[in-house]
Amino acid sequence: MHRRSFLGWTLALMATLPGAALVAAPPTSKVILLATTTSTQDSGLLDALIPRFEQQTGFVVKTIAVGSGQAIAMGKKGEADVLLVHSPEAEKALVAEGSGVNRRLVMHNDFILLGPATDPAGIRRRPAAAALQAIGTGSALFISRGDNSGTHAQEKKLWKAAGLDPEGKAWYQQTGLGMGQTLSVASEKRAYTLSDRGTYLALRKKLGLEILGEGDASLLNVYHVIEVNPARFSKVNAAGARAFADFLVSKDAQAVIKDFGIGTFGSPLFFPDAGKPE
Template identity: 65%
Template sequence: MKLKPIKPVFRHLVFLALLFLIAGLVATPTASAAPKQKNLILATTTSTQDTGLLDKLIPMFEKKTGYFVKTIAVGSGQAMAMGQKGEADVLLVHSPDAEKKFMEGQYGINRRLVMHNDFVIVGPPADPAAIKGSKSSPEAFKKIAGGFLFVSRGDNSGTHAKEKAIWKAAGINPEGGKWYQQTGLGMGQTLNVAAEKKGYTLTDRGTWLSLQKNLGLPILMQGDPILLNIYHVIEVNHAKWPKVNAAGAKAFADFMVSAQTQKVIKTFGVDKYGSPLFFPDAGKRVEDLGK
């Protein structure tokens, strides 16, 4: 049977249909535009969780990038231990000396300054050790040592590392003393223990501000340069751990130092506490902080 030739009008319609199909393929984002690995593991400190900062930032990041973030809030030491095993993709931590060792071991790449606040020493309103008015944190610790309860996190966190540095500067080893109790818990929980037992403790200002209403633990020592509390974001080294979500880690790190996120950090907490819980530092030098 002889086929009839296609009429010009149908040929024109077929040609238009092909044009629309090609245009649609060009306009539609390719699969590579979306994250290949959508899940991202963030190992961070309890302070970023307890203050509510991550509750503000993570939804912004997920909406902007399409990643789904699993946040594991532990001490900085535990967060870096996860990074050393390739069990996290990106870290947000505040233990500078430990971070430097982490980087020297090539476990992380692209360590970037994000923000800071400071540590403060809090304790019972009556201040039985009379640390208020001390000229330095080591001096305050010396007054507490031996006779008054000090509650330590004891969890190898950034806060615990700072506390140990102050004890060292004071020339005191508190380990084993009945007056020195370690909780092994996060900052918020440790503050609650100190409040319940009417003891002293070292805390980051952000967590204290977010919980102080129900604590009854006033700030008794602050402003010492040694109390500066600095946060960095670190991508876990993909070359050492191939399964790490390198693209997601970089996306999160870029997000944390972006102008938009730094603006949110700058005002976070002001409406509720009258002052920010953190100060944005992306692009600055550590040497210039606190000046």
């Protein structure tokens, strides 16, 4: 197991133990606690970015890869130093309440609707809302992350746009897991699901799923970096958080993001956006 994946797994496990509390690094520490999404981890992007940052700065990044909702909740409690997430409404609420500062645009990719090649609900090339209507009215199996992640938040918006409430329906199952694991479940059950493109491309050789829906404006997936507010949480490593956030929007990191995935998949998994207007 990769060292960084192991650290993230260990810290996530510690958080589940009775009485355990994750505490951000002290201000003078060279250790930075990054709370981020499973998509940045599962796609391999962090493995391309973090060693470069550590070599340049001397900081050491410990990663906890969870859903954006969980990462933002950590930020609200001062249990991380910096966040890299993709749930815009929740991000704005975090900053508005004063727990996060300096929210900056980093990159985007998009969400895609996946399913078996047989496409029993006939959603191929339909707009996202119409595709979900076809899945729901036909009772085809849909696998949701169900974990309050950015992907889950987007999925709920799409169901609302489709005029459907899937909660409690027999054809709607929630894993409570990250993106990679949810894709594996959907593949095993020959079901539909919503994914970010990067994670799917990184794992598709192991999956029996095809892209059946893509390209809608409603499927845009935008990532921001947010520093946890040191004025509210005294143990936050403010210097480390600022250094990592500055790195993500630097020309160097943006060039890595621009090229990431091209050699392996023939196309980038993410698109750099630093400095662009929202």
